[in-house]
Amino acid sequence: MPINYYIFLSVCLFSIGIVGVLTRRNAIIIFMCIELMLNAVNLLLVAFSRMHHAAAYALDNSTLVGSEAQIFVFFIMVVAAAEVTVGLAIIVMLYRNIHSVDINFLNRLKH
Amino acid sequence: MNGMIKYGYLIPLLPLIGFLINGLGRNFLSKKISSTIGSGVLILSFVCSLLVFNQVTKPGFNTQVLFLFDFIKTAGLDIPFALQFDQLSALFLLIITGIGSLIHIYSAAYMHEETEQHYARYFAYLNLFVFFMLILVLGSSYVTMFIGWEGVGLSSYLLIGYWFSNNNYNNAAKKAFVMNRIGDLGFLLAIFWMLSQFGVITYTGVFAEASTMPLSAITGITLLLFIGAMGKSAQIPLYTWLPDAMAGPTPVSALIHAATMVTAGIYMIARSNIMFSLAPVSQNLVAIIGIATALLAATIALKQNDIKKVLAYSTVSQLGLMFLALGVGSYTAGVFHVMTHAFFKALLFLGAGSVIHAMHHEQDIYKMGGLRKKLPITHITFLIGCLAIAGIPPFAGFFSKDEILTAALEKNVVYYLLGLLTSLMTAFYMFRMYFLTFHGNFRGTEEQYHHVHESPAAMTMPLMVLALLSIVGGWVGIPTVFAEDAHRLSSFLAPVFTGVHHEAKAEHLSHSLELSLMAGVVVLIIVSIFAAKSMFAKEGLTAEKSSSFGKLLENKWYVDELYDKIIVQPINHIASFFSRIIDNKIIDATVNGVGKLVQFSSRQMRLLQSGQVGSYVLIMVVSIIIFFIFQMFWKI
Numbered sequence: 018m019p020i021n022y023y024i025f026l027s028v029c030l031f032s033i034g035i036v037g038v039l040t041r042r043n044a045i046i047i048f049m050c051i052e053l054m055l056n057a058v059n060l061l062l063v064a065f066s067r068m069h070h071a072a073a074y075a076l077d078n079s080t081l082v083g084s085e086a087q088i089f090v091f092f093i094m095v096v097a098a099a100e101v102t103v104g105l106a107i108i109v110m111l112y113r114n115i116h117s118v119d120i121n122f123l124n125r126l127k128h
Numbered sequence: 129m130n131g132m133i134k135y136g137y138l139i140p141l142l143p144l145i146g147f148l149i150n151g152l153g154r155n156f157l158s159k160k161i162s163s164t165i166g167s168g169v170l171i172l173s174f175v176c177s178l179l180v181f182n183q184v185t186k187p188g189f190n191t192q193v194l195f196l197f198d199f200i201k202t203a204g205l206d207i208p209f210a211l212q213f214d215q216l217s218a219l220f221l222l223i224i225t226g227i228g229s230l231i232h233i234y235s236a237a238y239m240h241e242e243t244e245q246h247y248a249r250y251f252a253y254l255n256l257f258v259f260f261m262l263i264l265v266l267g268s269s270y271v272t273m274f275i276g277w278e279g280v281g282l283s284s285y286l287l288i289g290y291w292f293s294n295n296n297y298n299n300a301a302k303k304a305f306v307m308n309r310i311g312d313l314g315f316l317l318a319i320f321w322m323l324s325q326f327g328v329i330t331y332t333g334v335f336a337e338a339s340t341m342p343l344s345a346i347t348g349i350t351l352l353l354f355i356g357a358m359g360k361s362a363q364i365p366l367y368t369w370l371p372d373a374m375a376g377p378t379p380v381s382a383l384i385h386a387a388t389m390v391t392a393g394i395y396m397i398a399r400s401n402i403m404f405s406l407a408p409v410s411q412n413l414v415a416i417i418g419i420a421t422a423l424l425a426a427t428i429a430l431k432q433n434d435i436k437k438v439l440a441y442s443t444v445s446q447l448g449l450m451f452l453a454l455g456v457g458s459y460t461a462g463v464f465h466v467m468t469h470a471f472f473k474a475l476l477f478l479g480a481g482s483v484i485h486a487m488h489h490e491q492d493i494y495k496m497g498g499l500r501k502k503l504p505i506t507h508i509t510f511l512i513g514c515l516a517i518a519g520i521p522p523f524a525g526f527f528s529k530d531e532i533l534t535a536a537l538e539k540n541v542v543y544y545l546l547g548l549l550t551s552l553m554t555a556f557y558m559f560r561m562y563f564l565t566f567h568g569n570f571r572g573t574e575e576q577y578h579h580v581h582e583s584p585a586a587m588t589m590p591l592m593v594l595a596l597l598s599i600v601g602g603w604v605g606i607p608t609v610f611a612e613d614a615h616r617l618s619s620f621l622a623p624v625f626t627g628v629h630h631e632a633k634a635e636h637l638s639h640s641l642e643l644s645l646m647a648g649v650v651v652l653i654i655v656s657i658f659a660a661k662s663m664f665a666k667e668g669l670t671a672e673k674s675s676s677f678g679k680l681l682e683n684k685w686y687v688d689e690l691y692d693k694i695i696v697q698p699i700n701h702i703a704s705f706f707s708r709i710i711d712n713k714i715i716d717a718t719v720n721g722v723g724k725l726v727q728f729s730s731r732q733m734r735l736l737q738s739g740q741v742g743s744y745v746l747i748m749v750v751s752i753i754i755f756f757i758f759q760m761f762w763k764i
Contacts, residue, residue, distance in 0.1 A: 035749055038749075039742065039745060039749060042742070071264050089421075120741040121740065121742070
């Protein structure tokens with residue numbers, strides 16, 4: 018399958034994420050959109066990794082070139098998981114305090 | 129290195145210790161202790177100097193350099209901090225510590241009205257002054273001399289402004305300091321020039337190579353050195369600080385203006401005699417400036433009514449004569465006159481101090497008169513000082529002044545005539561002061577008259593010692609006219625003054641001419657003394673109204689006013705221009721502008737922080753997109 022399809026899918030996912038983050042006011046939805054963006058990037062990384070690895074493998078069947086990106090994806094997942102933990106905890110605390118997860122309420126932090 | 133010279137560092141060290149003790153302990157030392165320490169260290173230093181001098185006079189003595197530590201040591205530049213003991217420095221050591229000790233003892237009584245704290249401060253300053261002066265004459269290089277030179281300038285500032293609550297005195301101190309700085313710049317430039325020309329700065333190193341250097345360099349260096357000497361030794365055009373420096377306590381005037389600081393310039397030129405002898409242009413300039421200063425100051429002194437101002441101008445005048453001697457190549461005569469002048473001028477200043485003390489700080493000689501009965505010791509010693517400075521044989525001043533005049537005559541008859549005129553004026557104004565102070569009737573208030581009293585022994589004793597020295601001090605330099613090889617000072621100093629051209633001696637004056645000139649001069653001086661007596665020893669004198677020329681002299685040729693107009697005021701105008709325009713309008717505006725800009729922009733940026741999470745995210749996304757576009761299309 019050509020790499021274009023993967024790129025296209027990634028861009029779509031990423032755009033959906035951005036639009037979601039920009040337009041929605043529910044903190045949990047925004048959170049999910051951020052995850053969507055992260056995963057769009059992950060998908061792109063894996064796709065490029067596969068592409069480069071396949072090209073290098075054709076010349077030398079013992080090479081590891083291009084496989085680093087897949088390791089990198091795991092890092093992103095771990096970091097995203099940690100981020101989710103913190104973010105969800107904040108949202109839970111937010112809900113406990115103001116009984117809402119509408120981010121427009123958060124502007125009172127300014128005062 | 130042997131004998132006493134091994135311990136020669138003690139000579140400057142002792143006054144430094146005295147300075148530290150008195151300076152640090154001024155809050156809890158009693159007057160007795162601080163005066164004992166202050167004078168004691170100097171007397172000890174004098175004893176050391178005597179021992180050193182004794183060693184220097186031994187036959188077969190060679191110049192010894194006592195190395196103390198490296199002052200600056202880098203590749204290609206090696207300046208040691210070392211003390212040089214030879215005939216010239218040993219002689220100056222004796223003058224400085226000897227007369228310094230007498231002045232310290234005198235001060236102990238003169239300053240008794242001060243509080244403990246200021247009393248100790250006074251002695252601390254005096255000791256510091258002597259310390260730097262000793263460094264100045266003992267240094268074995270121009271850099272070491274410069275350290276002492278600057279230190280002397282500093283401590284003279286402190287001493288002149290000792291009564292700092294009086295603002296006029298502070299201004300006098302500042303004036304002395306600034307005037308000295310101008311000269312110091314010349315000295316400093318000379319040092320740099322010597323370093324670049326010779327690569328060394330020690331006396332031995334410089335003098336050994338001086339004759340191989342181009343004449344232009346030697347002339348330049350000596351002229352710059354002379355500018356330094358002008359400042360310190362109060363020569364035209366930098367002499368105006370000295371009369372103002374009379375603001376300090378009278379013993380300070382005696383110390384600074386008789387024995388030490390003002391002679392530093394003479395010492396420097398005498399020390400550099402090898403270079404000056406190589407540069408006839410500089411020598412002529414020294415002689416011309418010297419005789420001009422001597423004449424100018426003598427005319428001013430004719431019309432001054434402040435007892436200390438008369439002495440101040442007479443000091444400037446005598447210094448001019450010393451420079452004349454140096455300029456005509458007779459270094460021995462210059463140093464000889466430094467020595468005798470130190471004796472009789474210290475005597476006169478201390479005598480004037482005794483009079484001022486008796487008169488409760490009255491300095492106007494027209495408010496005195498008839499004091500000879502009330503102050504017998506001061507009167508006699510003061511008279512001896514006046515006779516010595518006037519040049520009456522066999523007092524000290526006669527021999528040195530005669531030697532200067534003879535040397536001047538051998539060089540140029542104009543120098544001789546002007547020098548003679550100066551001597552006559554000196555005799556006249558000194559005896560004008562003497563007769564106005566001690567003869568005639570008392571012109572002060574009734575109350576003052578009852579309070580006039582002879583000074584305590586601590587003040588009269590130094591006067592008597594100095595009077596004795598003013599009588600016998602000249603006998604070390606008896607001219608060859610009277611006896612062959614009787615000029616012991618000349619043969620003593622001969623190893624130092626190797627730069628003197630001996631061929632000049634060929635056109636020596638015949639003995640009969642010299643003797644008749646000498647007699648003529650003495651007769652003229654006696655005539656001018658009697659002229660002064662007939663004019664000023666009368667009863668019922670009042671301050672005379674001056675003619676237009678007298679007014680010019682009374683106002684010191686308006687030199688201070690001239691300097692004010694052409695130097696001080698333009699500088700003030702430039703300074704106020706800089707402070708109003710450059711500082712306020714440009715520098716301050718730039719600095720304040722930066723602050724204002726930051727304030728303004730932060731006030732605008734503040735609006736971005738709305739608290740709306742959505743707007744933050746929008747800004748973030750928009751920024752990222754902008755970055756992307758940059759990346760894509762501009763390829764930074």
